[in-house]
Amino acid sequence: MSGTPRDRAHVRxxxxxxxxxxxxxxxxxxxLAAALLRPEGSAVAAWWPAAGVAVxxxxxxxxxxxxxxxxAVAVASLAASLAAGRPPALALCFAAGNAAEAAVAGxxxxxxxxxxxxxxAQLGRLFAAACAGAxxxxxxxxxxxxxxxxGTPWTAWTAAATSHVAAIVVLVPTVMRVPPRPxxxxxxxxxxxxxxxxxxxAAVFAPGQTLPLAYxxxxxxVTGVRLGVRAASAQLVAVxxxxxxxxxxxxxxxxxxxxxxxxxxxxxxxxxxLGSCALVVLALAISVAQxxxxxxxxxxxxxxxxxxxxxxxxxxxxCDAEGHVVVRNRAHRRATGVDGEPDVDPxxxxxxxxxxxxxxxxxxxxxxxxxxxAGEELAHLSLRFEPDGAPPTEVVxxxxxxxxxxxxxLGAVAAFADVTAERDVQDRLRESLAFREAVLAxxxxxxxxxxxxxxxxxxxxxxxxxxxxxxPADLVALGPLRCRDRVHPDDVAALDAADEAAGGLxxxxxxxxxxxxxxxGRYRWVSRRVTPFARDATGxxxxxxxxxxxxxxxxxxxxRLAAEALHDPLTGLPNRRLLTDRLGTALQRSTVPxxxxxxxLDGFKTVNDAAGHAVGDAVLCATARxxxxxxxxxxxxxxxxxxxxxAVLDPALRVVDGEPEPAGTRRRARSVARRIIAALAEPVVVxxxxxxxxxxxxxxxxxxxxxPEQALGEAxxxxxxxxxxxxxxxxxxxxx
Numbered sequence: 132m133s134g135t136p137r138d139r140a141h142v143r144x145x146x147x148x149x150x151x152x153x154x155x156x157x158x159x160x161x162x163l164a165a166a167l168l169r170p171e172g173s174a175v176a177a178w179w180p181a182a183g184v185a186v187x188x189x190x191x192x193x194x195x196x197x198x199x200x201x202x203a204v205a206v207a208s209l210a211a212s213l214a215a216g217r218p219p220a221l222a223l224c225f226a227a228g229n230a231a232e233a234a235v236a237g238x239x240x241x242x243x244x245x246x247x248x249x250x251x252a253q254l255g256r257l258f259a260a261a262c263a264g265a266x267x268x269x270x271x272x273x274x275x276x277x278x279x280x281x282g283t284p285w286t287a288w289t290a291a292a293t294s295h296v297a298a299i300v301v302l303v304p305t306v307m308r309v310p311p312r313p314x315x316x317x318x319x320x321x322x323x324x325x326x327x328x329x330x331x332x333a334a335v336f337a338p339g340q341t342l343p344l345a346y347x348x349x350x351x352x353v354t355g356v357r358l359g360v361r362a363a364s365a366q367l368v369a370v371x372x373x374x375x376x377x378x379x380x381x382x383x384x385x386x387x388x389x390x391x392x393x394x395x396x397x398x399x400x401x402x403x404x405l406g407s408c409a410l411v412v413l414a415l416a417i418s419v420a421q422x423x424x425x426x427x428x429x430x431x432x433x434x435x436x437x438x439x440x441x442x443x444x445x446x447x448x449x450c451d452a453e454g455h456v457v458v459r460n461r462a463h464r465r466a467t468g469v470d471g472e473p474d475v476d477p478x479x480x481x482x483x484x485x486x487x488x489x490x491x492x493x494x495x496x497x498x499x500x501x502x503x504x505a506g507e508e509l510a511h512l513s514l515r516f517e518p519d520g521a522p523p524t525e526v527v528x529x530x531x532x533x534x535x536x537x538x539x540x541l542g543a544v545a546a547f548a549d550v551t552a553e554r555d556v557q558d559r560l561r562e563s564l565a566f567r568e569a570v571l572a573x574x575x576x577x578x579x580x581x582x583x584x585x586x587x588x589x590x591x592x593x594x595x596x597x598x599x600x601x602x603p604a605d606l607v608a609l610g611p612l613r614c615r616d617r618v619h620p621d622d623v624a625a626l627d628a629a630d631e632a633a634g635g636l637x638x639x640x641x642x643x644x645x646x647x648x649x650x651x652g653r654y655r656w657v658s659r660r661v662t663p664f665a666r667d668a669t670g671x672x673x674x675x676x677x678x679x680x681x682x683x684x685x686x687x688x689x690x691r692l693a694a695e696a697l698h699d700p701l702t703g704l705p706n707r708r709l710l711t712d713r714l715g716t717a718l719q720r721s722t723v724p725x726x727x728x729x730x731x732l733d734g735f736k737t738v739n740d741a742a743g744h745a746v747g748d749a750v751l752c753a754t755a756r757x758x759x760x761x762x763x764x765x766x767x768x769x770x771x772x773x774x775x776x777x778a779v780l781d782p783a784l785r786v787v788d789g790e791p792e793p794a795g796t797r798r799r800a801r802s803v804a805r806r807i808i809a810a811l812a813e814p815v816v817v818x819x820x821x822x823x824x825x826x827x828x829x830x831x832x833x834x835x836x837x838x839p840e841q842a843l844g845e846a847x848x849x850x851x852x853x854x855x856x857x858x859x860x861x862x863x864x865x866x867x
Contacts, residue, residue: 458544507531726803728846
């Protein structure tokens with residue numbers, strides 16, 4: 132268990148009063164003692180400590196435990212009264228009054244939780260609870276005395292009320308939560324103060340002592356308030372016990388009044404004295420504790436402020452209204468090179484440091500601290516310190532006068548932030564920015580930062596141009612929403628898919644997309660690449676860094692190279708490489724035989740040798756056009772040699788005149804072959820001269836899954852049979 136021994140003892144005491152058995156025993160003992168010591172001829176005890184025990188227990192418990200405690204209080208009070216010889220009816224009434232008193236006072240004290248005694252308001256609540264509970268108990272006692280014994284109700288009421296109030300305000304603070312001990316007193320001092328309180332009280336209430344010296348006990352109690360509220364409440368208990376025991380034997384200044392009037396008057400005066408002592412002593416103890424706690428907090432705050440000033444990186448210099456330096460923190464001492472001099476002269480500091488502003492020396496009377504002392508408020512004042520034997524320091528000064536709430540000048544404070552490193556960084560940053568701007572100006576790329584959620588561009592490396600006059604690359608960099616109306620319809624889906632996928636990219640990964648963007652009357656190709664640039668706390672991408680570039684020339688070059696690699700440069704027809712690729716694709720996808728027609732021109736060599744290569748090329752181009760006109764758009768015709776052409780018919784239309792396969796496919800292939808023979812039999816006119824060629828055609832029906840070269844070989848062999856059988860005709864592979 133943590134805390135001081137006093138705190139641990141208080142916790143144990145509070146735990147004891149929560150036990151109904153312990154409470155019942157304590158109430159029985161204290162009630163029996165009070166009943167036996169009641170003034171002669173009085174039905175009401177002059178002091179009732181059982182009330183304090185009962186209220187303390189009720190205040191420290193709740194719910195069913197409180198009900199059990201109240202029942203224990205009632206039973207114990209009844210038993211004590213019966214044991215003291217009171218009539219059963221009167222004892223029963225007193226027991227009910229004691230239980231009701233504990234319930235009322237305990238409820239008031241525990242209204243906000245566990246009862247506390249740390250402020251004067253809480254002390255007021257304690258007295259209010261004591262008065263309310265005592266009024267209930269006194270009223271029950273007065274009515275019972277009047278009805279059952281014929282006694283005077285007012286006398287019974289006052290005696291009961293004062294005895295119960297005094298008992299509550301003296302005993303209950305021992306179980307309440309109180310402020311920590313305000314100061315640490317030495318053991319000798321504590322013992323001496325306790326001895327003073329006990330000795331003075333014993334002397335004041337000694338048997339036979341009748342002088343009015345009760346104030347000495349109060350004075351003794353007041354001297355002990357520096358020990359804390361807990362010690363003060365314990366001393367009050369000691370004083371109450373001594374005064375009650377010794378006063379009951381006729382000692383003390385109140386005994387004389389009892390002998391002159393009635394014993395009940397002496398008890399009432401004694402309880403009023405104890406209640407007054409409790410009110411005065413506890414109020415003083417609480418006030419002292421609050422004062423010392425406030426002083427402690429103030430001292431802690433001062434130490435904290437000093438520690439903060441020592442820890443901050445800015446130099447702080449402060450002076451009072453006369454200009455005497457009162458605060459210099461570590462940063463200021465280190466910056467000035469003057470350490471260990473609390474009374475340093477600010478004017479001498481200015482002279483030794485050689486303070487300048489824009490290269491002009493600053494006189495001592497124009498330093499920030501002096502100007503603030505004169506009533507100026509300064510902010511962002513750039514200065515330069517040039518101490519002897521040390522490199523110069525660039526600082527930014529802030530200063531202002533210190534005024535109280537009435538506007539009276541208390542002093543001035545100045546703060547100096549060392550910005551030497553920041554100035555160097557700013558210079559390098561300006562150089563870096565200038566270099567970056569130069570690089571971006573000559574770069575063909577446009578850089579941008581994109582919000583992937585809003586799909587808006589947050590930063591652009593170029594000045595934002597007008598939408599209608601914006602280049603395609605800059606337009607794409609402005610964001611998907613800005614460029615959508617000029618993106619080729621076929622590329623919009625690719626742009627959306629790229630933006631959606633970019634949110635799931637890993638750091639360093641790049642998402643590329645190529646778009647066609649309208650520029651005037653034509654489309655230009657734009658490349659866009661993005662990569663994650665920033666993420667939120669959950670790891671979601673919040674910013675994308677991207678770059679766009681106009682790649683129209685590159686794409687067109689790629690297209691030309693691809694066309695040249697896959698097409699015949701003379702006729703523009705697919706070459707053997709592209710033909711093989713398309714035939715292989717058709718054989719993989721088709722489930723029916725694919726017709727392949729191998730065509731070789733008859734008599735072309737004679738035309739080429741007689742008329743020349745230019746005429747021969749013209750004949751080949753005319754042949755290519757006629758072949759394309761005979762075939763459907765989905766068919767493929769390619770030039771595979773000097774005067775050799777191959778046609779691959781699309782197997783999609785497999786029925787001719789409703790005739791099912793395979794006869795329909797064969798009839799269609801032969802029909803196409805006859806149309807080709809007829810088309811090429813027409814003379815070709817070049818420069819007004821007619822040139823005639825014919826064509827021999829070999830037909831094969833390639834099976835799905837066959838290699839393309841195998842199909843071409845079969846068609847080639849069938850073509851040679853057509854030449855052997857007279858030319859200008861067609862033959863089908865596998866038929867003789």
